[in-house]
Amino acid sequence: MKTKKNVAQNVGFKEKQPSSRKSIEKKPQKLNERDLENLMGINRPTYKRGRGGAFRQK
Template identity: 80%
Template sequence: MKAKKNVTLSIGFKEKQPSSRKSIEKKPQKLTERDLKNLMGIDRPIYKRGRGRAFRQQ
């Protein structure tokens, strides 16, 4: 019987080489005061339970 040889297929992928360039630092994202308040949820309506256990806007 013949022994099968291990066959590797060349798909065309290249191994990633370490880049010689220095890493580029990203500038910090500047958010406005309005954006920060929106992210924190400050300007959202407030709901509480009222009489009859129904939600009402305060």
């Protein structure tokens, strides 16, 4: 049996229905060795302080 309080709460509100869309699954991105090394910064130029405190490429 519904009371006036329960009826008043449900007025104007619709219950959510589950969406009919299927969830889209993302494929894991496969990276080769060259891409991984580039991301990690392995092949970057190295610098060292030279005479007078200036940076020079090693």
